[in-house]
Structures are given as C-alpha cells and as structure tokens.
Amino acid sequence: MKNAGLAAVLSFFFSGLGQIYNGEIGKGIAFILAQFINALLMLIIIGFITYPITWIFGMIDAYKSAERINSGQSTQGV
Structure with missing residues (x-):
C-alpha cells in the first residue's frame, strides 16, 4: 500500500x-x-511558466498513481 498524501508531499x-x-x-x-x-x-523566461506547471502536474500524478496502485489497477500505459 502506498500513501497517496505522502507521494504528493514528496x-x-x-x-x-x-x-x-x-x-x-x-x-x-x-x-x-x-x-x-x-x-x-x-x-529565457519560458521556464517561469513551464516549471510550476510541471511541478503541480507531478504532485497530482504522484497522488493519483498511488491511488491507482492501492486500488490494484495497473499503471502501465499511463
């Protein structure tokens, strides 16, 4: 079992x-x-837009992946 909250915090x-x-x-x-x-x-300035988008997406992805792992669904193809 993976802790989804911990994954997001990490x-x-x-x-x-x-x-x-x-x-x-x-x-x-x-x-x-x-x-x-x-x-x-x-x-070159664009990083100020892409960095936070990737950072937030990473937190959401970690949380949802942990939930998928806990529910027994495969993470293949994600």
Missing part, C-alpha cells in the same frame, strides 16, 4: 520523488530531468 518538496516512492522510477527520473530543463529555461 513531489511537492522535490519533483519526481513521489513517483519514485510509488515505484515508478523511470517516470520519477523523467520528472527530475524535466524540472532541470525547466530551470534552465528560466534563463
């Missing part, structure tokens, strides 16, 4: 950490890389 503090907690290592690494790229994009 993603709040560090993007991708909630996905790694859920066992979705590849997805977690993808979020970490995306946020690194977004941080670089802040140099």
